[in-house]
Structure formats: C-alpha cells, structure tokens
Amino acid sequence: MERKVRVRFAPSPTGALHIGGVRTALYNYLFARQHGGDMLLRIEDTDSARFVPGAEEYIIEALQWLGIGIDEGIGCQPAEGSTREWEQPKEGLPMQAGPHGPYRQSERREIYHQYVDQLLNSGHAYIAFDTPEELEAKRNEISNFQYDARTRMQMVNSLTLSKEEVDARIARGDKYVVRFKIEPNEDVHVHDLIRGEVVINSSILDDKVLYKSADDLPTYHLANIVDDHLMEVTHVIRGEEWLPSAPLHVLLYRAFGWEETMPQFAHLPLLLKPDGNGKLSKRDGDRLGFPVFPLEFHNQKDGTVSSGYRESGYLPEAVINFLALLGWHAASDQEIFSMQELIEQFSLDRVSKSGAKFDYEKGKWFNHQYLQNYTGAQLLPQFLAAVPAEHKEAVLEKGENVIAHVIDLMKERVNFVPELWDQAAFFFVAPAAYDEKSLKKRWKEESPAHMRELYAILEGINEWNAETLDKIVMEWIAQKEYGVGLVMNAFRITLVGAARGPHIWEITNVLGKEETLRRLQTAIERLA
RNA sequence: GGUGCUAUCGUCUAGGGGUCUAGGACAACGGCCUCUCACGCCGUAAACCGGGGUUCGAAUCCCCGUAGCACUACCA
Secondary structure, three states: OOOOOEEEEOOOOOOOOOHHHHHHHHHHHHHHHHOOOEEEEOEOOOOHHHOOOOHHHHHHHHHHHHOOOOOEEEOOOOOOOOOOOEEOOOOOOOOEEOOOOOOEHHHOHHHHHHHHHHHHHOOOEEEEOOOHHHHHHHHHHOOOOOOOOOOHHHOOEOOOOOHHHHHHHHHOOOOOEEEEOOOOOOEEEEEEOOOEEEEEEHHHOOOOEEEEOOOOEEOHHHHHHHHHHHOOOOEEEEEHHHHHHHHHHHHHHHHHOOHHHOOEEEEEOOEEOOOOOOEOOHHHHHHHOOOOEOOOEEOOOOOOEEOEOOOOOOOHHHHHHHHHOOOEOOOOOOOOOOHHHHHHHOOHHHEOOOOEEOOHHHHHHHHHHHHOOOOHHHHHHHHHHHOOHHHHHHHHOOOHHHHHHHHHHHHHHOOOHHHHHHHHHHHOOOOOOOOHHHHHHHOOOOHHHHHHHHHHHHHOOOOOOHHHHHHHHHHHHHHHOOOHHHHHHHHHHHHHOOOOOOOHHHHHHHHHHHHHHHHHHHHHHHHO
16 A cells, blocks of 8 residues: 655754754655655654754744745644644744644653553563663663663563552652663664665664653654654654664564554765764864854854854755755756756665765855856845945945846855955945055056056046947057056056956946046055 | 774765776866956866675675774653
8 A cells, every 4th residue: 555655854952953954854855745745844852951942943944944845743834725724833832733733742742651551561661760870870880781681670670670669669759761671682674765674683772761750751762653653654764873773663663563554764874074074063063164054043042153054145045955965966967956856856765875074165166056046136135234334325325226237247256145245345435455466466667657548538538338438448558559458457456456356347337437537546646 | 892884086976797998066276268356168187995705807796804974861
C-alpha cells in the first residue's frame, strides 16, 4: 500500500535555527513537494530547561523568509476558506493546524503517558529510581559504565525492587525515569536511504531513558517515535548525528508493534567548519565573520545577538541555492537552481555521504548571481537602508529614478546590496580625499593643466549628455595629442577620488554639469 | 576507550570496472575587453588517503590500515 508522503522538520526551540537545520528543513521540503506530500513542522520542546523564548517564532519566520512552506503543524496559517481544523494560538505562541495536533510536544503529555504505559505493561520498559547523582558517581567509579543488560540488575529499578517497594517509592513522590529494556546481542538493521544497510548490535545500546517523572515529559526518543507514528510520517530526513540512535528507534517501533508503518530513514551528512575540523557551530560564525543563522537572533535568555544571512544582505533564493548544493548535486553540471527546479530535480540518492565543509566564499558568489536578477528600483529600499544617516539627504535629493539607475550601474560589481554604498557613494557625495595609489599612478605633472583646459571646455557645453561630452572631449584630446588614458584617468580621480568606477560619462550624467565642474575645480585647487 | 559513518583538486562536487592523459563550480593565477576599477569572456595551475586483493582491466568492487567526523546524558 502506497502511503502519501509525509515528512517533518522537528527542531528544538533552544535558540536560533542553525544553518544546518535550515538545510535539513529544505531537503525535507523539497522531498515533500516533489512527491506531492506534506511537510510538517513539529516543535520538540521536551527539554524544558533549554527552552529559549522566541525561538519558535524565529524558526517560523526563517522558513517563511526562505520560502520553505509548511503544510501542517506549527506556524501553519489557514488558507482562504480552509475547512481544516485550526487551533488558536496558545499564550501568544504561533498558530498550529492539522488533524494530528497538538504539534508542540510539551502539549502532548497525555498522549505520551499512554504509550509509556504500553511499553511498561508489555515488559519493554521498566521504572528506574537511580538519581542523576548516583549515575554520575557510577560513571566515575566504573569506566565505560552503561545502563544496560549487563548492569541493570545491580541498579535501583523495578526489575530489582519488589512491586510493593516500587509502588511505595512512587507514592511517596520519588523521582523516577522509565527506561527502554534493550535485549542484548541482537543485530539491528537500519535501512538508510542515503547510506544503505547499517547494522548495529543491540549490546552496545544502553537502556535509554524514555520518560522522566521530574518534568512529566518524555525524552526525544520516545516522543519522536510516538509522534512520527501518530502523525503518519513516511520519511525521516534528519542529520547524521542521529544515525547512531536509529537502531534504538527501530527497536522502539518494533516494541510498539508499528514496524509495518515505520518511516524510511535518510541521514544527511553534516555541515562542517570551513577551517580545521568539526561540526559547524555558532562560534565559527563569530570567529570567521559570517552568519550561521538565517536571521539575526536576539537571545533573550543569554542576551547574545547572532548575525543572520538576511541582515547581511543575502537574498533568500541565494541561500536556498547555496544550501541545496552543500551535500546534494544534480545529475547535470547545473549549479543555479530556482526552488521549483530544485523540487523537480532533488533526489535523496544524489545526496552525498560525507560531511561538507561550509564554503562561505561560494555563498557570496551565489548571492552575486541572484543580485543581478533584480532591478535598481527593486533593490532601492535595501540600498537606502545601507546608506549612512549623514548622507541620507544627499542621496534622496537625487530622486528615486537616479538612485535606481546608480544601483543598476553598480550592482554587478558587488555581492551584496549593503556593499553598494561603498562602491557608489561618490555619485552622491564629493570625494573628501584622493586615493594615494590612484594619484601616484594616474595623476601626472601635466594633469592640473589638462584639467583646467577640460574645465573650460565642459563649462561651454550646454547639451550635457554622454554623446556630446564624449564627442567634444575626445576631439579635444585627439587634437592636442594628450592621450585619452592620461586625461580621462585624471578626470576620473577628480570626480571619484580614485581610479575606479563605471564609464566616466555615466558618472557625469548622474552628477550633472554643475557638480562635475565643482569637483573638477576642487581637485585643481587641491592637487595643483 | 567503545560503536557507527565517511574518504576525488584548497573548497563544494561529477564519476557507480574500460569512454579518466579524472569533468564542472567557487577561490587563486594569467590573458582579453578597456579612460580606471569591477563585471564578463578565455585560459593556467590544482585531486583519486596508503597497502593488499578480485579482474584482461579499478577512482569505481572486497579486505586491512590510516585519517576525519558523529554518537556514547533524566539534550535534542
């Protein structure tokens, strides 16, 4: 029986959504869309101690910005005229919707109780009273201590205690956990869509904690399996860090009797640090000067601020394209993909097995590519946002059409909109100083004299356009045999302040006659 | 330490026994374009971790080693 494809992205609200998590979400989304399936967003907040306020909203906003749509669960917005079940936001938390809710694990306590009991009753789990301190002591005392078939009979649990004692302890309020009872010496096979068959012997697995009475919440493993089953998830696409616990999950499905509908697994390669070794982390971003989060995040818990791709000037389609290729490659050599093309061409069997070092330089290139698709008018608001306050007025004075034109002129030379100001400031603000290197190379002894002559010529031109200026100036240079490069480069320095920028008549067009002459005059005076 | 995963240019990767004197992209370098700087275009340099097998033939399959990574919590 073919089931409808259903995948989920299930982050933990412990801070900003890491860029690796974004890629996981993207791959899930692409897979769902390609198969006409559903993409769910579930919040795994079973660790109350690590909850960070705002993280959930952040995740939703990030996915929205990137165009990763959610069909069911948290952050799912009702469509016009929708007849589906919608739950009202809880205490200002984001809206959730779908037939398998709630989609926040902290709101599913009762559901988990039922399944914990099922495992307890079927003998697949037991209650353990060992305190975290006692376990810690045990680990210090015995190297490689593991709570499993070899050791569980020496511990304080319902296997070693009488029924009365267990009941008494619970009755008097002793904190306990429920542990999964793993039968030793069994080869557990996990079929991974990316890696193939992975076999692990159950003896190396420990009796994982499934539920803790202290906060009346299950742990990841239990909640994950129960939810994926109840939510009819067909494919679990997640990071490679979960591969070692996949056999445990298989065992859990088996214990519940859900093996028939167990989802298929695909463990994605990790995103690694660009330099050195290890997994890409938040600190690498700070250290190497690039964002590791999609959006800027203000952590209310520890007061830190992390930079984001959006605020750094990245276009969402560039981030998507860049991330898609970090671990996946099309059958062809194509590298530029729209979301639609990714949906059409993505496939799990073309996902690489090895970790990918995060190549920030290539990300810049992607942004450059996508930036060229936008017109100056479209980029205008972003450009204006990057203009320093003290120059705002001078820029606005030019009018939107001229500013948009300048952006069109300059956008091909930058990777990001915010960089545009550095490149284009001279259009709006006269050079305060002249670049030493440019001067040395392009400002010659005869330059002041040339510029004085040029000033006189330009002053007499009334038709201030590129064609006329070019014709008259070139004729003058040719007649005097001054050399085009010599004159034009000096002229450029007077207008720009350095030997760079677009074609000179583009500059004079934007500046206008009056400003052009003013800058020429200033330079003649200062560089004579 | 244990277990698992992985291993092609600096980086992301193509490659799934002969078409590989190993292809593409980023970055680097050089050239062209040109009034400058960029963009763009063209080009150069740059890799199959090591050792054994299997085979007529191995980057491709197997084994061993080595290295990297992940996991090894009442975190996810």
